[in-house]
Amino acid sequence: MLADDAVLFREGMARILTDFGFAVTGQAGDGPALLDLVRADPPDVAVIDLRMPPGYAAEGIDTAAAVRAVAPDVGLMLLSQYVEVHHALRLMTEFDGGVGYLLKDRVSDLASFGADVRKVARRETVIDPELVARLVARRRERDPLEALTDRERTVLALMAQGLSNVAVANGLHLAVKTVEAHVTSIFAKLGLAHDEREHRRVLAVLRFLRA
Amino acid sequence: MTRTAKPGAVPGRMLGSVLGAVTAVLVVGGFVLGPHVGNLHNGLIAASFTAVGLYVVRRRPGNREGWLFVATGVAHAVMFAGREYGLHAGPLPGASWIGWLGVWPLPIVLVLAGVTVMSFPTGRLPSRGWRPVVGFLIAVGVVLAAVSLLWPVEYARTELVAAHPLHLPGAAAAVAFYPVARAVGYPLIQLAWVVCVIVRLRRARDDESRQLRWFVFAVTVSASVMVLGLLVWRTPVPGALTVPLVAVAAGAAILKYRLYDIDPVINRSLVLGAMAAVVTLGYVTVVTGVGRLVDGHGTALSLVATAVVAVAFEPLRRRVQRLADWLVYGHRATPYEALARLSAHLSAPAGGLLDGICTTVADGVGARQVVLWTGPPDELRAVSIWPAAAPLPPPQRLTDLSAVPPAAIVVAVPVVHDGQFRGAITVTKAPGDALTGAEQRLVGDLAAQAGLVLELRASAQRLVAAGDSARRRLERDLHDGVQQRLVTVALELGSVVRLAAASGHAKVAAGAEAVRVDLLAATAELREMARGLHPAVLTQDGLEAALGFLADRSAVPVRLTVAVDRRLPSQVEATAYFVVSEGLTNVAKHAGASLVTVRAELTGAGLVVEVVDDGRGGAAVRPGSGLEGLADRLATLDARLDVRSGPFGTRLGTVIPCA
Numbered sequence: 001m002l003a004d005d006a007v008l009f010r011e012g013m014a015r016i017l018t019d020f021g022f023a024v025t026g027q028a029g030d031g032p033a034l035l036d037l038v039r040a041d042p043p044d045v046a047v048i049d050l051r052m053p054p055g056y057a058a059e060g061i062d063t064a065a066a067v068r069a070v071a072p073d074v075g076l077m078l079l080s081q082y083v084e085v086h087h088a089l090r091l092m093t094e095f096d097g098g099v100g101y102l103l104k105d106r107v108s109d110l111a112s113f114g115a116d117v118r119k120v121a122r123r124e125t126v127i128d129p130e131l132v133a134r135l136v137a138r139r140r141e142r143d144p145l146e147a148l149t150d151r152e153r154t155v156l157a158l159m160a161q162g163l164s165n166v167a168v169a170n171g172l173h174l175a176v177k178t179v180e181a182h183v184t185s186i187f188a189k190l191g192l193a194h195d196e197r198e199h200r201r202v203l204a205v206l207r208f209l210r211a
Numbered sequence: 212m213t214r215t216a217k218p219g220a221v222p223g224r225m226l227g228s229v230l231g232a233v234t235a236v237l238v239v240g241g242f243v244l245g246p247h248v249g250n251l252h253n254g255l256i257a258a259s260f261t262a263v264g265l266y267v268v269r270r271r272p273g274n275r276e277g278w279l280f281v282a283t284g285v286a287h288a289v290m291f292a293g294r295e296y297g298l299h300a301g302p303l304p305g306a307s308w309i310g311w312l313g314v315w316p317l318p319i320v321l322v323l324a325g326v327t328v329m330s331f332p333t334g335r336l337p338s339r340g341w342r343p344v345v346g347f348l349i350a351v352g353v354v355l356a357a358v359s360l361l362w363p364v365e366y367a368r369t370e371l372v373a374a375h376p377l378h379l380p381g382a383a384a385a386v387a388f389y390p391v392a393r394a395v396g397y398p399l400i401q402l403a404w405v406v407c408v409i410v411r412l413r414r415a416r417d418d419e420s421r422q423l424r425w426f427v428f429a430v431t432v433s434a435s436v437m438v439l440g441l442l443v444w445r446t447p448v449p450g451a452l453t454v455p456l457v458a459v460a461a462g463a464a465i466l467k468y469r470l471y472d473i474d475p476v477i478n479r480s481l482v483l484g485a486m487a488a489v490v491t492l493g494y495v496t497v498v499t500g501v502g503r504l505v506d507g508h509g510t511a512l513s514l515v516a517t518a519v520v521a522v523a524f525e526p527l528r529r530r531v532q533r534l535a536d537w538l539v540y541g542h543r544a545t546p547y548e549a550l551a552r553l554s555a556h557l558s559a560p561a562g563g564l565l566d567g568i569c570t571t572v573a574d575g576v577g578a579r580q581v582v583l584w585t586g587p588p589d590e591l592r593a594v595s596i597w598p599a600a601a602p603l604p605p606p607q608r609l610t611d612l613s614a615v616p617p618a619a620i621v622v623a624v625p626v627v628h629d630g631q632f633r634g635a636i637t638v639t640k641a642p643g644d645a646l647t648g649a650e651q652r653l654v655g656d657l658a659a660q661a662g663l664v665l666e667l668r669a670s671a672q673r674l675v676a677a678g679d680s681a682r683r684r685l686e687r688d689l690h691d692g693v694q695q696r697l698v699t700v701a702l703e704l705g706s707v708v709r710l711a712a713a714s715g716h717a718k719v720a721a722g723a724e725a726v727r728v729d730l731l732a733a734t735a736e737l738r739e740m741a742r743g744l745h746p747a748v749l750t751q752d753g754l755e756a757a758l759g760f761l762a763d764r765s766a767v768p769v770r771l772t773v774a775v776d777r778r779l780p781s782q783v784e785a786t787a788y789f790v791v792s793e794g795l796t797n798v799a800k801h802a803g804a805s806l807v808t809v810r811a812e813l814t815g816a817g818l819v820v821e822v823v824d825d826g827r828g829g830a831a832v833r834p835g836s837g838l839e840g841l842a843d844r845l846a847t848l849d850a851r852l853d854v855r856s857g858p859f860g861t862r863l864g865t866v867i868p869c870a
Binding site: 006051082085109135 | 695709752756806
């Protein structure tokens, strides 16, 4: 189910998602319309534009929260022209997983976008790599990231994007055991409390990177 | 409201009554015995100081200076009565002992009077540093008094009829020693209080300074009359008669200093005194000087002298008045100087136009306060005030302006530009001091200039606002238009890539994929441009989120503190954002810093924004620079860009007023 006020983009997205084996069960131009559709027939995932009428602010997040309230099982994928750290933090704090936050640009890479939508449907978390890259590259007074090895930094960035240990292992062609060792080492070096739930882990890492 | 007496007030009141009665009896008794010219001042000091002191203590029970006055008065009463008793021609019973009481305490009483003056108007010395001085004076007083107590060292001067009651050996040595010690001791006491008053006067601000001026004025008048009396009539009586003036002025200074303003009085006295001296001198010179050359034309010469004085009077008076104004109010610019200075103020680089107008008006008319108001007549907002340290008064209606504290406003001149009401200038002067015709004209001329400045300022504000809204609109158009189209095209391209790959056209797929990646790079660039125009995150989520983004992206580590608990006017937020943005850009480019501290905090004065780095400095507002643009932008919000740059870093700071 899709919600975006830009009709062309929405239609295009619906077509390629359909081509890609998704069933697009409804399209809406704003939050309330989407909410009506969700109430009538809850989908697996709702893809929502962050900036929608009437205020063109962060209506998408409010809509997502309303969807979560009426249909807790619906995965929520937020799309936006800009990715902002405070929005990501809010999504990680207010939602117990099953949310994604991506640049609209990502939709054009159909394979990876399709995979991300499926992850959100599985209650996993997806954060845009650009946002994570920005935070990892952030200059710090005394940079704790300097203590990490290059490999650990790569693992940290993937973790922040919401990837599970298994997904990280697949992405980097490593054994899951190795990734787990890296994660433990990263958390120890950064002084973070370990949490198995991915969105908690993302939140912890994002907060740490922002601090 | 119930009034409860302070503990100690009742005994204080009883003590006051007793001392008052004692003084009254002593002074009246002394006068009945026949006042002697050399003793007259003691009686007058006794009566006036005790009366004023008791009045002050009654009105302000806790006032230490009041009690010092009472002490001084009572001590003088004892001396006055004792001396009159001893001076009585037919010696009265016990005259030698009672008269003795009126003589020997003199040095101690002098020290007491000195300390009273030194403690004026608070009842406390100006600082702890004066305590050793007072200790030394007391020691001097006690030594002198002890000598005078034991031997008749003061009797020749005071002309007491009754003899000193003690007849101890060593009188000759004491009589030889005493005049020397007195010649050293008394000037020391006088010097101490004169220096003390001068020091206090120099340090005093506002109220205390006003109180001191009352007092110093009275002392000066009294001393002048004393000198005049001694010189012209060879008698201290006129001077002595003015001594109560000092006490009364001091009392008024303590209790009523806000009621009557002393400056115009001093001013008039200076003019009057100087003119009297000049006229007398001129007359005397003509009549005696020329009279000696040309004998026997007394009447004619008097006429000539009168004519000369009459002709010279007005130009002289004007000069003297100007001098007196300068002495009392400080430098007051001539209208020409004022206008010349205004243009200097107006061409000054950063902001301050409105302050410049207020300062110029104040200089030109010798005002106590000048306020520049702007807005419609039914809601005028104060935008600038002189003196700059004073707080801005709350908004007023034009018709209510004359009621604005601290004192009645002398004139409220409307500021009109191009036939439209733009605001008003109000001038407050010292009570009793009005604007002269020339000053009125000057304020009128400056109001016309102010109209131009207010109009320029308003148009600058409109320009900045228009620029901002254009940027916002452009960003919105880019976001909803071009960017949206481009991501849609990228999306379609993605689908082409997939189709081509699925249908075995690997080359087409690869080519289309390369185009898609390029397209996305262009989109990313466009996104950054749009953000630079006007960050959507600022409009939507406020300053904290927007500054957070800047900090994330800064090339130099940022320590960011934001304490803004509400949304501010979009102009203010945008300006604060651009200050930080420009600051961080400059730091990255030039400073070679290792850390930037960015602070945005909402305080009573407005939004404080500062960007501080630890780099090598060298920042300045140069023509055409980003900082100049910021300064202009800030000026439209009545804020000033403060740039301090040195070898240990640069601080870019401002306070943007916001309601």
